[in-house]
Amino acid sequence: MLRETSPSETKVNFGFIILISSVAALGGFLFGYDSGCINGAIEALQKAFNASNLGSGFNVASMLIGCAVGAFMAGSLADKFGRRPALFASAILFAVSSFGSGIANDSTTFIIFRLIGGFAVGAASIISPAYISEVAPAACRGRLSSLQQMAIVLGLFIAFLSNWLIAKAAGGASNDFWLGYEAWRWMFWVELIPIGLFFLGLFLIPESPRYLIANGQEKKAKEIMHRIAPDKNTGQKVADIRKTVNKERKPKLSDLINDQTRKLHPVVWVGLAIASLQQLVGINVVFYYGAVLWKAAGFTESDALMINVIGGVINVVSTIVAIGLVDKWGRKPLLLTGSAGMTIFLGALAVIFGTAGTSESGDLQLSGPMGMAALISANLYIVCFGISWGPVMWVMLGEMFPNRIRGAALAVAGLSQWTMNFIVTMTFPILLASIGLGGAYGLYAAFALVSFFIVKAIVKETKGMTLEEMENG
Numbered sequence: 337m338l339r340e341t342s343p344s345e346t347k348v349n350f351g352f353i354i355l356i357s358s359v360a361a362l363g364g365f366l367f368g369y370d371s372g373c374i375n376g377a378i379e380a381l382q383k384a385f386n387a388s389n390l391g392s393g394f395n396v397a398s399m400l401i402g403c404a405v406g407a408f409m410a411g412s413l414a415d416k417f418g419r420r421p422a423l424f425a426s427a428i429l430f431a432v433s434s435f436g437s438g439i440a441n442d443s444t445t446f447i448i449f450r451l452i453g454g455f456a457v458g459a460a461s462i463i464s465p466a467y468i469s470e471v472a473p474a475a476c477r478g479r480l481s482s483l484q485q486m487a488i489v490l491g492l493f494i495a496f497l498s499n500w501l502i503a504k505a506a507g508g509a510s511n512d513f514w515l516g517y518e519a520w521r522w523m524f525w526v527e528l529i530p531i532g533l534f535f536l537g538l539f540l541i542p543e544s545p546r547y548l549i550a551n552g553q554e555k556k557a558k559e560i561m562h563r564i565a566p567d568k569n570t571g572q573k574v575a576d577i578r579k580t581v582n583k584e585r586k587p588k589l590s591d592l593i594n595d596q597t598r599k600l601h602p603v604v605w606v607g608l609a610i611a612s613l614q615q616l617v618g619i620n621v622v623f624y625y626g627a628v629l630w631k632a633a634g635f636t637e638s639d640a641l642m643i644n645v646i647g648g649v650i651n652v653v654s655t656i657v658a659i660g661l662v663d664k665w666g667r668k669p670l671l672l673t674g675s676a677g678m679t680i681f682l683g684a685l686a687v688i689f690g691t692a693g694t695s696e697s698g699d700l701q702l703s704g705p706m707g708m709a710a711l712i713s714a715n716l717y718i719v720c721f722g723i724s725w726g727p728v729m730w731v732m733l734g735e736m737f738p739n740r741i742r743g744a745a746l747a748v749a750g751l752s753q754w755t756m757n758f759i760v761t762m763t764f765p766i767l768l769a770s771i772g773l774g775g776a777y778g779l780y781a782a783f784a785l786v787s788f789f790i791v792k793a794i795v796k797e798t799k800g801m802t803l804e805e806m807e808n809g
Contacts, residue, residue, distance in 0.1 A: 353472060353564055359537035360467045361487040363423060363460035365530060366430050368491025370399070370457050372623055372648070373523050374450075376499030376641050379631070380509035380520035385443045397762040398447040402454020403461070404754035408747055410462040418551075419467045419544040422459060427535040429456035434528050438521040458754065470544040471564060485727045489655045491530075492623060493648030498526050500641035508637060591741045592748065601741060606794050607733055607749040610671075613787040614729045615756035617678055618780030619721050621764050622647060622714065635707070643711065647718050654722025661723065667732050668797045674724020675788035681717040682781035685710060690774025725787075736796070 374381075374396055406426075414422040433453030440446035465484040503509045506519035513519040545564075548557035592604050630640035661670060688710045692702050702710060737745040767776040 349564055349566065356471060356541040357468045357483055359534070359541050360423065360464045360471075361483040362530065362534040362537060363426060363464035364484040364487035365491040365494075366427075366527070366534060367457045367460050367464075368488035368493075369495045369527055369530060370430065370433070370453050370491075371620075372492040372495030373499065373527060374399075375496060375623065375644055376503055376509055377520035377523050379637075380518065381446070383510055384441075384518070384520070385446065394443075394447065394762060397758050399450040399454040399457065400754055400758035400761060402451040402456075403458035404454075404751055404758070406455040406458025407462050407750045407754060408458070410459040411466075411747065413459070414463050414466065415547070415550075418547050419463055419470070420538060420541065422463050423467065424535070424538055426456045426459045426463065427531060427538060429453065429459075430531045431528060431535070434524050434531060438517075438524040462750070467544055470546045471542075471560075485655055485730065486652075486659070489648070489651045489722070489726075493645070493652050494530075495527075496641070496644040496648040499523050500638070500645050502526070503641055504638055591744045601745075602794075603736060603738070604741070604745050604748065606796075607736060607745055608752050609790050610729050610732060610787075610795065611749040611753040612756045613783060613790060614725050615753060615760050616780070616783040617721070617725065617787060618682070618760060618764075618777070618783070619718075619726070620757055620761055621776070621780070622718065643714075647715060650715050650718050651722045651726070654719050655727055658723045658727045662728060662731060666797050667728050667735075668791060668795055670724045670728050671732075671791045671795065672788060674720045674728075675784055675791060677720030678717055678725075678784040679781055679788060681713045681720060682777050682784050684713040685717070686774050686778035686781050688713065688774075689772065689777060692774075732795070 378396060410422065413425075429452055433449050433456060436449030437446060437453065440449060468484060499509075502513060502519050502522050506513040509518070509520045509523070511519055513522050542560045542563075543556075545557035545561045548554070548560070592600055594601050630643050631637060635643065658670065688702070688706055692706065733746060733749050764776065767779070
């Protein structure tokens with residue numbers, strides 16, 4: 337890390353640092369877009385591939401297996417080849433996945449290309465924020481690091497908006513659109529536009545100075561650091577980084593075992609709990625299956641996709657609010673507030689969907705007032721998640737682990753988060769077919785309630801603490 341200096345000591349080239357951070361954050365945008373673009377295509381895919389509920393779930397969830405692998409391997413690959421080459425590789429994988437998903441004519445081919453996209457998403461979820469934190473001067477690191485989460489939710493929103501516009505223009509996701517190809521295929525191909533921008537933008541950014549110093553290229557690192565923040569302390573900062581790099585070693589999973597007790601460090605259990613619970617409250621059911629969910633609740637496809645767009649806007653605004661509150665309210669109060677709110681509104685959705693009537697075909701039928709109540713409850717649930725567990729969970733994982741185990745603990749927590757994401761995503765179509773929307777949302781409400789008591793009992797506040805102060809955690 338760079339030696340901490342006050343804003344008065346360092347002149348920062350804000351134009352340059354914002355440019356390179358924004359390019360890196362496009363990796364987060366593609367992470368969000370790739371996660372959200374399948375939302376409007378699920379039923380069209382099920383029809384095109386003649387997939388079962390289990391097969392439909394795997395069509396959606398397959399990407400998450402790649403995400404887990406990509407996230408777990410990204411750190412070592414970036415250390416070996418450099419942050420910039422790793423980001424170039426992820427851009428190429430994004431492009432292959434986007435194009436291939438659109439040309440697929442069967443589930444097997446589609447799943448292969450989604451797995452490739454998962455590698456890209458997992459890698460971007462680790463490398464993009466790491467790159468930003470390594471190039472950002474201390475005076476503005478916090479604000480620049482928040483670009484990643486902002487980019488993710490913007491990517492989700494643009495995916496929802498694109499899906500809605502394409503489906504509306506074609507008259508449905510299964511209908512033909514441009515050049516005689518179905519609309520759902522274009523939902524994936526549109527992503528090639530931001531992928532192209534990301535790929536071209538990477539030619540404008542330098543390699544991370546930290547990586548260069550670790551690989552003996554100090555002169556080049558000094559030039560880049562001076563361009564980012566031209567001051568007289570550049571030489572000292574290079575020396576500080578060199579000293580840190582020399583002390584570091586690759587994280588090992590054995591670091592997570594306490595030498596005295598021979599058991600897993602308690603703080604690692606806390607990290608695993610909050611990483612898992614972030615997914616077990618069912619948020620990605622909304623982001624991945626929103627169109628299916630609202631159609632099952634009686635809305636038309638066009639209305640269901642429009643509801644996704646509204647949810648995307650609310651998610652973006654909620655994230656902005658969270659960024660403003662996290663250093664004022666603290667991490668734990670936001671998590672508790674979010675858990676309480678999610679429990680209430682998920683419970684309301686469970687009651688609404690569980691007591692709704694059904695048509696002869698088995699579809700839910702919500703009256704006007706009940707349909708509006710469901711819509712309001714769902715969006716308030718997104719607000720509660722967006723101001724708390726969405727961004728704050730990642731903030732806490734970055735802060736809560738002691739320096740000596742941080743690398744290994746983050747790898748395990750990230751793997752846990754993606755694994756739970758896969759399980760929740762894979763099981764939703766099965767739950768929908770077996771216990772219905774009411775039962776599924778009742779289950780997610782129960783996990784939200786559990787998250788409240790877990791946070792209250794074992795999560796410690798990290799607001800205002802330095803990373804070094806976590807050493808006794």
